[in-house]
Amino acid sequence: MNETKRYFEKAHIIFDLLKDGNEVSIDTIRNELNVSNRRVQAALDEFNLFEKTIVFLDNEKVKFCEAKNTLTDCMTYNRFSHIIELFIQDPECYITGNEIEVAKELDVDRSIIQKLKALVKMNL
Structure with missing residues (x-):
């Protein structure tokens, strides 16, 4: 796997979990990524870097603000x-x-x- 794909691997995993409009727990994301809570938060925050893309829900879950077909x-x-x-x-x-x-x-x-x-x- 080249470094670019490896860099975006976390984003692809998060995208795949959320793309169908699912609410996904932060624990599920952490387990899928196999990283710390801090890394999960950083990966989720990156999605919201230029516009709000991910909504943090009260029940420790996240979801996309609107449907997305591809990571881009x-x-x-x-x-x-x-x-x-x-x-x-x-x-x-x-x-x-x-x-x-x-x-x-x-x-x-x-x-x-x-x-x-x-x-x-x-x-x-």
Whole structure:
């Protein structure tokens, strides 16, 4: 499995659990991911990075705000996919360019640029 697929593996697992409109307990997600509660929370928060995608319910369950057909229907992963495409199409500008300027241009936090850039570099 390449590093990009491994990085998005948690997102795919969470997506598969929630895609049918199911309410899923955080414990179920933690068990499926085989990670700590902190990692589950970080993975769920990532879905809500650019728009509210996941709703936290009172009974320690979560669900999607609205139906999703693919992971890229979630704004976070749609944006990540778009940024990765830009990195691949124009590596001179986006990979070797100034991270601060690239982050400003793409309207994302620099840490996201760094993370996605590292993933793209590993797979080139």
